[in-house]
Amino acid sequence: MSSSRIVFLMYHELEIAGRKLSQSEPGYVRYILPLETFRRQMAWIKESGWRGLNVGEALRYPAEPGVCITFDDGCETDLTAAAPLLRAFGFNATFYLTAGFLGTPGYLSARQVRDLDAQGFQIGCHSMTHPYLSDLTEPELKREVVDAKLQVEAIVGHPIEHFSCPGGRYDQRTLQMARHAGFATVANSKFYANSSRTNPYELGRVAMLRDLSIEEFGATCHGRGLWKKRLQHQARRSAQRVLGNHAYDHLRAVLLGNPASKP
């Protein structure tokens, strides 16, 4: 086994001139990159001689330098904007889909999911309705993890092995449910690079924010400065624990000047 560390990048919807975003709240938009910013980041990877890998490829932890590219939520721009660019650069990626969003405005249709799958990209699952999984009762959790998996599998016609947690929230029950459902990995949004020693049910990922400079992007791909993000993240999570998820979202929305939203 190789001991190389790989940073997993987490993207969402991409912003295209003239196209309305699926949601418009500041808490959502800060995770949305303009297509040109995404293109510059992919160019950085290419020019650095690195590879862009999907989760399955990254889990083999190849010795050659690379980053893992993932998308959450299943927005239509996965197919219309991200996929053509990734193909042009010769990269792969994993697209985690929110099963219950498919076919609604701004999100992929079943046909588009099959198209993405047929192009060779990896399809993953991102729950049924995008709740914080750690807040759920057992039957609710089953629907979000097990039923969502079956629904995405029914669309693509083959097993789905990778799951990502909405809002990065999960607990031990979530991981157990995912394991029993047959998922091979679960990705969160904690700021650490992964290696062959990382528990595949606790894969860290770094959220890509729209105001990230290309220098910061490069540092992120190298896994530099993740400890700083980790400290900020821990401070936020402590506030969440004290206030509870709902009150925290409300407070965050007030601070950002708009109703609550989470990508």
Ligand SMILES: [Zn+2]
């Ligand atoms: Zn999400």
